[in-house]
Amino acid sequence: MSCPKTQHLLQEYFSDDLAPLAREEIGNHLNSCEQCSNELEALLFAQSNLQKWQEQQVPHWDRGLELFRREHRSGNFRSGFWSRWQWLPTAASFAMLGILLLNVSVTSNQQGFSLSFGAGSGNSEQFDVQLSEFQARQQNEMEALITRVEDRLDSNSIQLLQAVMDQTQQSTAENLDRIYAFFEQQRIRDLEDMRVGYQELVDSDYETIRSLQQLAQFVSYQGTVR
Amino acid sequence: MSLINEDEALIAAALKGSAYAWEKLVKRYESRVYNHGLRLTGNSSDAMDLMQEVFLGVYRNLHRFRGDAKFSSWIFRIAHNKAVDMNRRKRLMTLQSKSGDQDERDIFEQIASYSHDEPDARLSSEELNSQIVKMLSILPLDQRLIVELKVFQSQTFEEIADMQDISVNTAKTRFYTALKKLKVVLEENHVLP
Ligand SMILES: [Zn+2]
Numbered sequence: 001m002s003c004p005k006t007q008h009l010l011q012e013y014f015s016d017d018l019a020p021l022a023r024e025e026i027g028n029h030l031n032s033c034e035q036c037s038n039e040l041e042a043l044l045f046a047q048s049n050l051q052k053w054q055e056q057q058v059p060h061w062d063r064g065l066e067l068f069r070r071e072h073r074s075g076n077f078r079s080g081f082w083s084r085w086q087w088l089p090t091a092a093s094f095a096m097l098g099i100l101l102l103n104v105s106v107t108s109n110q111q112g113f114s115l116s117f118g119a120g121s122g123n124s125e126q127f128d129v130q131l132s133e134f135q136a137r138q139q140n141e142m143e144a145l146i147t148r149v150e151d152r153l154d155s156n157s158i159q160l161l162q163a164v165m166d167q168t169q170q171s172t173a174e175n176l177d178r179i180y181a182f183f184e185q186q187r188i189r190d191l192e193d194m195r196v197g198y199q200e201l202v203d204s205d206y207e208t209i210r211s212l213q214q215l216a217q218f219v220s221y222q223g224t225v226r
Numbered sequence: 227m228s229l230i231n232e233d234e235a236l237i238a239a240a241l242k243g244s245a246y247a248w249e250k251l252v253k254r255y256e257s258r259v260y261n262h263g264l265r266l267t268g269n270s271s272d273a274m275d276l277m278q279e280v281f282l283g284v285y286r287n288l289h290r291f292r293g294d295a296k297f298s299s300w301i302f303r304i305a306h307n308k309a310v311d312m313n314r315r316k317r318l319m320t321l322q323s324k325s326g327d328q329d330e331r332d333i334f335e336q337i338a339s340y341s342h343d344e345p346d347a348r349l350s351s352e353e354l355n356s357q358i359v360k361m362l363s364i365l366p367l368d369q370r371l372i373v374e375l376k377v378f379q380s381q382t383f384e385e386i387a388d389m390q391d392i393s394v395n396t397a398k399t400r401f402y403t404a405l406k407k408l409k410v411v412l413e414e415n416h417v418l419p
Contacts, residue, residue: 016383053358
């Protein structure tokens, strides 16, 4: 005799999120209905047979690295320009230490950064003022720099795209769109990381820099700096 | 960035062009995807093809990955679609085509006898796996995929239903139907001399 509940009951038995009450009901029926419990046992047995699978090792393959490198290399400026880009926060941090220790000021123009060496400062109040002025100035410089880099990246993306297309010999519009979208995404991310990185640097290093500045102050009184 | 989710860190780095991060990301999942392919296609060359297509898909769409789903679920969604595509191009794992050397009945007898005894040392892992593959090969691809995703990849019926564009109930029914078929095969072949 076949139990009318079997299919529905067992289907629910394998559910992911069975309410405790429903689970209890199923359990009660299984306890009282031999047909359903035998059927369940057989299904679990079939499932357990599958689970005897022995993990096989993946044969050697290149993991898509060739494609990855090809699409991310694309001329010199990818490794040149983009890796220099990663340096910017570090460079900014050095520049800040430079101004504090040696009174160097950093300005940026179309050609890049330029450094100038200022006269020594008198006392630490003055230094504090200089420090906050410096921070404000540097932040402005950085914003200006980011804007300029952004413009340059736009044209770079197009060149990059062209280089990729030349290499892959696939010039369908769909591919172009896909690759362009990919780089666009990356460009935005990099810019965002850059902004965040610089802000974090400014926030976190302020105190460190202040104490280094005190040290520099002390050293300069000893006449060993400059 | 939180250090909790290594996948996301690797994805971010790979998107920035780190080949090392990309390789590490692939290494984390290649075995799961390859074994998934073996069970779906029944042979290593199709499994390799499928795996490479899956990771190409992952690479092409990596920038679209949002952290709202687990990366593994996302990968198996891609794998699901690639398997369906592949099956359209050439039928994956039809019973008669793959096994010229062995009689079907022998194979199922072996499964059945193996299953009923304690673990049989005579069976190598390849033999055991090929028996599991033969068992799965009786299922049409949609059911095979559900069994695979449920039993091996621990996906929820909701995730599976979403992938196959069916209702959660239909997914449950398909899973139940598939298990029933596997059960019948095991029983029939155990009863046979
Ligand atoms: Zn019943």
